[in-house]
Amino acid sequence: MWTYEHQAITTATPDALYRLWTNVTTWPEWNTDLQRADLRGAFTTGSHIDMLSAQGTLTLRLTDVQEHHAFTDEVELDGLHVRTTHRLDALPDGRTRITYRMEITGEHADTRGAEIGPAITGDFPDTVAALIRHAER
Numbered sequence: 001m002w003t004y005e006h007q008a009i010t011t012a013t014p015d016a017l018y019r020l021w022t023n024v025t026t027w028p029e030w031n032t033d034l035q036r037a038d039l040r041g042a043f044t045t046g047s048h049i050d051m052l053s054a055q056g057t058l059t060l061r062l063t064d065v066q067e068h069h070a071f072t073d074e075v076e077l078d079g080l081h082v083r084t085t086h087r088l089d090a091l092p093d094g095r096t097r098i099t100y101r102m103e104i105t106g107e108h109a110d111t112r113g114a115e116i117g118p119a120i121t122g123d124f125p126d127t128v129a130a131l132i133r134h135a136e137r
Contacts, residue, residue, distance in 0.1 A: 001103060001104065001105050001109050001110065001113070002103070002104040002109055002110060002113025002114050002117045003101065003102065003103050003104075004101070004102045004117055004118075004121040004124070005099060005100070005101040005102075006099070006100045006101075006121070006124040006125055006128060007097055007098065007099045007100075008097070008098050008125075008128045008129065008132060009091070009095050009096070009097055009098075010095060010096050010098060010132040010135065010136060011094070011095055011096075011136060012096060012132060012135035012136045013090075013096060013135075014068050014069065014088040014089075014090055014096050015068055016135045016136075017088055017096060017098065017131065017135045018067070018068045018069075018088065020131060020134055020135055021043075021071060021086065022043040024037045024038065024039035024043070024049055025037060025038065025039070027051075029134065030127065030130035030131045030133070030134045031123075031127045031130065031131075032123075032126070032127075032130070033053050033054075033123050033127070034051055034052065034053050035052045035053060035054070036050075036051070036052040037049060037050070037051045037052070038050045043062070043065060043071075044062065044065050045062055045063060045064055045065045046061070046062065046063075047061075047062045048060065048061055048062070049062065049073065058075060059075065060073035060074065060075050061073065061074050061075065063083070064085075068088070069087065069088055070085060070086060070087040070088065071085075071086050072084065072085045072086070073086075077116065078112075078116075079106055079107055080104050080105070080106040080107075080109055080112060080113060080116070081104070081105045081106050081109075082102065082103075082104050082120070083102070083103045083104075083105075084100065084101065084102045084103075085099070085100075085101045085102075085103075086098075086099070086100055087099040087101070098128055098131070098132070100121075100124045100127075100128060102117065102120065102121050102124075104116070104117050
């Protein structure tokens, strides 16, 4: 298994951040890697998100949606299972911790995940920073 995690702290509330997550068509405003994002159905477990980037179209399946707290999406890529969890934790001081965690499993995930994982997660810090800027407005 290959894993990567990025965390950041913001003054934005979990509700404000979650609203940005559920408004999938606006993801390209704060995720500059995306040209387009479309949600098929409601933002609930079992729905799908089609994302268009310079690398092509990718369809994610929402596998665990916890309203105002977290969501997990999954996709199969070249025989590897890629799971990304996005989590919001309200902190005692009123701020919110955002966590993006990716896990890649499957045959040879230790080596193949180490090859493709950094390409996928390389923009996590910038994406989370842009999400924070949008939510704090």
